[in-house]
Amino acid sequence: MDLENQINCERKRFNKLLNFRLPHRFMTIGVVIVLLSIALMFVRAFVLEGDTLWLKQLLQKTMLVGMLVMSMSKDKIEDEMTHSLRAQSYAIAFVIGVVYALIMPYVEFGVSNVVHSGGEAFKDLGDFQVLLFMLMIQLMFYHNLKRYR
Amino acid sequence: MKNTIKVERAILSLTQDDLAKKIGVSRQTINSIEANRYVPSTVLALKLSEVFKKPVNDFFKLSSDD
Numbered sequence: 001m002d003l004e005n006q007i008n009c010e011r012k013r014f015n016k017l018l019n020f021r022l023p024h025r026f027m028t029i030g031v032v033i034v035l036l037s038i039a040l041m042f043v044r045a046f047v048l049e050g051d052t053l054w055l056k057q058l059l060q061k062t063m064l065v066g067m068l069v070m071s072m073s074k075d076k077i078e079d080e081m082t083h084s085l086r087a088q089s090y091a092i093a094f095v096i097g098v099v100y101a102l103i104m105p106y107v108e109f110g111v112s113n114v115v116h117s118g119g120e121a122f123k124d125l126g127d128f129q130v131l132l133f134m135l136m137i138q139l140m141f142y143h144n145l146k147r148y149r
Numbered sequence: 150m151k152n153t154i155k156v157e158r159a160i161l162s163l164t165q166d167d168l169a170k171k172i173g174v175s176r177q178t179i180n181s182i183e184a185n186r187y188v189p190s191t192v193l194a195l196k197l198s199e200v201f202k203k204p205v206n207d208f209f210k211l212s213s214d215d
Binding site: 075077079080081082084146149 | 173174175177178180181186187189190192193
């Protein structure tokens with residue numbers, strides 16, 4: 001295989017990866033996973049007793065997986081406009097997610113110290129909080145961009 | 150960019166849904182193109198040209214702000 005063929009082959013593989021989407025039925029599967037995770041989070045918080053931190057962390061992960069599945073599933077009719085809107089929503093989610101991760105720890109610190117004197121110590125956001133926020137922004141913006149197209 | 154897709158569609162008595170099915174996009178995409186909210190790709194423009202049996206320049210025109 002000469003160099004040009006190799007580059008073309010890599011380009012095709014890269015494009016295939018970029019255009020990868022799950023079939024439309026995965027949207028329903030994603031919604032079910034997210035709703036189940038939320039329901040089980042409530043059960044863990046109000047019904048279960050004992051050390052269930054592992055369950056909390058597991059449910060956080062399943063919730064993120066569910067939202068990722070929703071985010072990656074195709075629409076009923078997928079065309080170039082939906083591709084463009086999806087790309088816009090990912091770009092917006094990325095920018096807002098970075099700003100949120102930079103600003104939110106200071107906001108939390110400030111608010112907790114205003115409400116209770118000598119409130120919480122300064123701490124960075126966890127990965128779950130940032131990823132959940134970014135996925136929520138992406139899904140929300142994509143939905144709204146489609147509504148107002 | 151301005152376009153006269155609505156007129157071309159009316160000449161062929163096609164609804165937005167009919168045209169969308171012919172070129173493999175959603176009805177909302179045709180609506181957005183007609184309202185000048187979305188500029189289609191060359192591929193889509195050529196598909197429209199095939200349906201209307203006219204060159205792309207006949208129904209897409211550059212506007213002064215392009």
